[in-house]
Amino acid sequence: xxxxxxxxxxxxxxxxxxxxxxxxxxxxxxxxxxxxxxxxxxxxxxxxxxxxxxxxxxxxxxxxxxxxxxxxxxxxxxxxxxxxxxxxxxxxxxxxxxxxxxxxxxxxxxxxxxxxxxxxxxxxxxxxxxxxxxxxxxxxxxxxxxxxxxxxxxxxxxxxxxxxxxxxxxxxxxx
Amino acid sequence: xxxxxxxxxxxxxxxxxxxxxxxxxxxxxxxxxxxxxxxxxxxxxxxxxxxxxxxxxxxxxxxxxxxxxxxxxxxxxxxxxxxxxxxxxxxxxxxxxxxxxxxxxxxxxxxxxxxxxxxxxxxxxxxxxxxxxxxxxxxxxxxxxxxxxxxxxxxxxxxxxxxxxxxxxxxxxxxxxxxxxxxxxxxxxxxxxxxxxxxxxxxxxxxxxxxxxxxxxxxxxxxxxxxxxxxxxxxxxxxxxxxxxxxxxxxxxxxxxxxxxxxxxxxxxxxxxxxxxxxxxxxxxxxxxxxxxxxxxxxxxxxxxxxxxxxxxxxxxxxxxxxxxxxxxxxxxxxxxxxxxxxxxxxxxxxxxxxx
Numbered sequence: 001x002x003x004x005x006x007x008x009x010x011x012x013x014x015x016x017x018x019x020x021x022x023x024x025x026x027x028x029x030x031x032x033x034x035x036x037x038x039x040x041x042x043x044x045x046x047x048x049x050x051x052x053x054x055x056x057x058x059x060x061x062x063x064x065x066x067x068x069x070x071x072x073x074x075x076x077x078x079x080x081x082x083x084x085x086x087x088x089x090x091x092x093x094x095x096x097x098x099x100x101x102x103x104x105x106x107x108x109x110x111x112x113x114x115x116x117x118x119x120x121x122x123x124x125x126x127x128x129x130x131x132x133x134x135x136x137x138x139x140x141x142x143x144x145x146x147x148x149x150x151x152x153x154x155x156x157x158x159x160x161x162x163x164x165x166x167x168x169x170x171x172x173x174x175x
Numbered sequence: 176x177x178x179x180x181x182x183x184x185x186x187x188x189x190x191x192x193x194x195x196x197x198x199x200x201x202x203x204x205x206x207x208x209x210x211x212x213x214x215x216x217x218x219x220x221x222x223x224x225x226x227x228x229x230x231x232x233x234x235x236x237x238x239x240x241x242x243x244x245x246x247x248x249x250x251x252x253x254x255x256x257x258x259x260x261x262x263x264x265x266x267x268x269x270x271x272x273x274x275x276x277x278x279x280x281x282x283x284x285x286x287x288x289x290x291x292x293x294x295x296x297x298x299x300x301x302x303x304x305x306x307x308x309x310x311x312x313x314x315x316x317x318x319x320x321x322x323x324x325x326x327x328x329x330x331x332x333x334x335x336x337x338x339x340x341x342x343x344x345x346x347x348x349x350x351x352x353x354x355x356x357x358x359x360x361x362x363x364x365x366x367x368x369x370x371x372x373x374x375x376x377x378x379x380x381x382x383x384x385x386x387x388x389x390x391x392x393x394x395x396x397x398x399x400x401x402x403x404x405x406x407x408x409x410x411x412x413x414x415x416x417x418x419x420x421x422x423x424x425x426x427x428x429x430x431x432x433x434x435x436x437x438x439x440x441x442x443x444x445x446x447x448x449x450x451x452x453x454x455x456x457x458x459x460x461x462x463x464x465x466x467x468x469x470x471x472x473x474x475x476x477x478x479x480x481x482x483x484x485x486x487x488x489x490x491x492x493x494x495x496x497x498x499x500x501x502x503x504x505x506x507x508x509x510x511x512x513x514x515x516x517x518x519x520x521x522x523x524x525x526x527x528x529x530x531x
Contacts, residue, residue: 020178044214045206057280131276133276133412135275
């Protein structure tokens with residue numbers, strides 16, 4: 001029973017014919033769209049390596065059936081940078097040494113991007129750790145990861161801080 | 176994963192009609208179902224995708240102060256809804272203590288109610304399990320069972336219900352709205368899940384085709400100021416409860432006017448502790464009164480294997496939940512929701528966690 005779904009991935013609209021409804025979003029991204037940045041760790045929603053943004057929210061791609069996503073928008077690690085300019089979370093992971101082997105890193109970064117847009121952690125490292133607990137790092141780079149999320153959060157709020165414009169009392173958002 | 180037909184109905188009536196056929200399952204987010212399909216525990220012939228059904232993703236406040244939560248509302252959307260979290264703080268705390276942020280963004284209210292046990296023998300298709308295959312036996316009875324049930328179990332099944340969300344829902348007598356072959360009906364959450372009996376281990380009273388469409392919680396302002404959920408896990412976060420407890424108190428000075436108490440991780444359903452509630456009526460909120468309530472809550476508890484320690488733990492966690500609830504609902508949810516350990520941002524309540 002072949003059918004097709006439309007899926008926008010990293011800004012690119014796709015019409016995807018599915019010959020088998022068993023395909024997960026993770027397998028669709030990796031095997032059919034060749035976006036292998038999203039990793040398969042446990043494939044059971046326990047490790048977070050497959051974290052992507054679905055309609056702007058972080059989810060586990062391994063537990064999501066592609067067939068149910070008609071009309072959705074997905075952002076993966078490949079869609080984060082603006083050309084050669086890294087996303088602030090990517091830059092912070094490098095600056096804070098938030099990785100060792102790197103296998104969990106795309107999931108960690110996508111999860112951190114989701115965390116920062118959810119806006120529940122503030123600058124509290126304990127809240128960052130709790131809200132990143134769905135991403136396991138076997139190398140144990142958690143200290144650098146937590147630091148990276150906190151620093152990226154600061155960098156993003158600096159970017160978004162209103163810059164007073166000349167002749168304007170209220171200023172203007174730079175973002 | 177076995178092959179299946181994928182069906183996407185556009186109306187509730189079509190969904191129920193499709194779901195009534197033998198071998199059908201409903202798919203919402205799939206955070207539990209897809210996992211079980213991957214390991215071969217659930218082998219549906221037809222998957223009915225209800226995730227796009229209209230009108231089931233809303234939180235509606237009704238004129239009498241009650242709230243109706245659509246079955247497709249995501250766990251995180253409910254927990255972070257400001258009005259909901261203020262009215263039902265222990266429910267929000269329970270939701271945020273469950274799973275991970277990614278899973279909470281996907282998992283739905285209806286799916287949470289119907290999630291399956293994490294008993295390892297249920298998940299292992301080579302093991303005997305009366306839940307997975309009625310009549311095959313229960314390998315957990317003689318197996319690795321330190322985390323299994325201590326209340327309401329039989330030799331047929333010693334599994335526990337894994338949900339955190341359902342524990343405060345049981346305490347608050349949430350009503351479950353169901354659409355079925357014969358139309359709409361509702362039942363209290365206490366009547367949704369079934370305990371195992373001498374013959375089998377049917378998980379719920381739902382019939383083929385029955386679809387949970389929403390939940391209703393009655394107005395409960397009286398309990399909002401003293402409401403806590405406490406959950407003991409084998410790691411700090413992202414783990415199921417070994418035992419958990421919700422305590423809701425309505426205070427009149429230092430006396431308890433009324434309470435609502437329930438335990439999680441101890442039985443095949445969220446366990447309402449009615450005897451303990453009765454024991455607290457009119458009592459002063461003291462450690463001794465909390466101890467007596469916890470003793471009443473666990474009067475019928477007995478180990479189902481190597482898990483006698485869970486009875487002691489459940490007692491302590493209920494006392495802890497009562498102590499924290501009496502101290503008052505925190506203005507800001509702790510960094511580690513439902514953690515039994517002191518919040519670094521607020522002083523620990525009096526009363527030692529480690530003394531029964």
